[in-house]
Amino acid sequence: MYHPMRRFLIDTDTASDDAVALVMALRHPAVRVEAVTVVSGNVPLRRATENALVTLELCGAADVPVFAGADRPLVREPAHAQWFHGDDGFGNQNYPPAKLRPRPGHASEAIVRTIRANPGVELVTLGPLTNVALALALDPSIAGRVSRCVVMGGNPCCEGNVTPAAEYNIWCDPEAARAVLRSGMNVELVGWQLCRGDANLDESDIARVRQLDTKLAHFAIDINRTAMQSNVTQCGEVGIPLPDPVAMAVALDPSVALQSSRHRVEVECASELTRGMTVVDRLNVCADDRNRTVWTAAGAAAAGDATVNVVWTIDVPQWKALLLRALGSPAGPGNSTSVRYAPRG
Numbered sequence: 001m002y003h004p005m006r007r008f009l010i011d012t013d014t015a016s017d018d019a020v021a022l023v024m025a026l027r028h029p030a031v032r033v034e035a036v037t038v039v040s041g042n043v044p045l046r047r048a049t050e051n052a053l054v055t056l057e058l059c060g061a062a063d064v065p066v067f068a069g070a071d072r073p074l075v076r077e078p079a080h081a082q083w084f085h086g087d088d089g090f091g092n093q094n095y096p097p098a099k100l101r102p103r104p105g106h107a108s109e110a111i112v113r114t115i116r117a118n119p120g121v122e123l124v125t126l127g128p129l130t131n132v133a134l135a136l137a138l139d140p141s142i143a144g145r146v147s148r149c150v151v152m153g154g155n156p157c158c159e160g161n162v163t164p165a166a167e168y169n170i171w172c173d174p175e176a177a178r179a180v181l182r183s184g185m186n187v188e189l190v191g192w193q194l195c196r197g198d199a200n201l202d203e204s205d206i207a208r209v210r211q212l213d214t215k216l217a218h219f220a221i222d223i224n225r226t227a228m229q230s231n232v233t234q235c236g237e238v239g240i241p242l243p244d245p246v247a248m249a250v251a252l253d254p255s256v257a258l259q260s261s262r263h264r265v266e267v268e269c270a271s272e273l274t275r276g277m278t279v280v281d282r283l284n285v286c287a288d289d290r291n292r293t294v295w296t297a298a299g300a301a302a303a304g305d306a307t308v309n310v311v312w313t314i315d316v317p318q319w320k321a322l323l324l325r326a327l328g329s330p331a332g333p334g335n336s337t338s339v340r341y342a343p344r345g
């Protein structure tokens, strides 16, 4: 179905679940990560960049370039979530700084460059969409040059985690999210609601991960210590919540998404009450001329024909199997277990 060596570009506000998603991509034998771009989000940009570098170093992926990008949303004030992930975003594990350093240049430029150099690259976004929106502003043609863009974000047709109406990544920078969803990029939306309940790592899952007894397995559990406590506070759920790795599982193996369908999806940018809400046109009312003026008033007319592939259900055992496979591999050198690459400039 796919070329043996698929190319990924990952944008991340690297906190505890992002790091696990990075591990999954970096250790996948059929994936080459072309670049990691970092955005302000769950943690401030500097911290997120450091966390990405620590994760790459642990995976022996020193050849993967890391670029720092936006240190705040397009027009909103920054709003981090360190209460959820720990002050360092990594469960207050106090890892020493990485020896790796970010490459010069802004993440948005790196996104444009990487996509233009790798037509058909698969873009995976694990944080607010600021960097991707900035990249689209630099070069709108990149929308048509990615084969897909898997977005961890939104809460289609259900409650959110920041407000009852919105999920963090979309709420944090709704203008950026709207720009991406309207860009014509082939977006697959993996909403927060898919990453709750059974998708959490429960106690037996955590025990299975620990039993792998690899550096990566212990890292994945250790850095999510604070997030596990916060999950009880936020949702009353006992277990480690891993939204970004769930999205990465869908990215790595599309069959993890059991049910999905294409719809126009709009992001609320004007309301205080529902800022960042992902509004899904499930009944395709925008195609009905009688509704067009109403929908136009909501600002969707500018969206053209862009639709989004909304994932509604996932194969939970399959997502967890993918995770265990990634964490069970030794933290050896290279971007993959089987292929080494020359350093990149």
Ligand SMILES: [Ca+2]
Pocket: 012, 013, 014, 015, 017, 018, 041, 042, 126, 127, 244
């Ligand atoms: Ca994230």
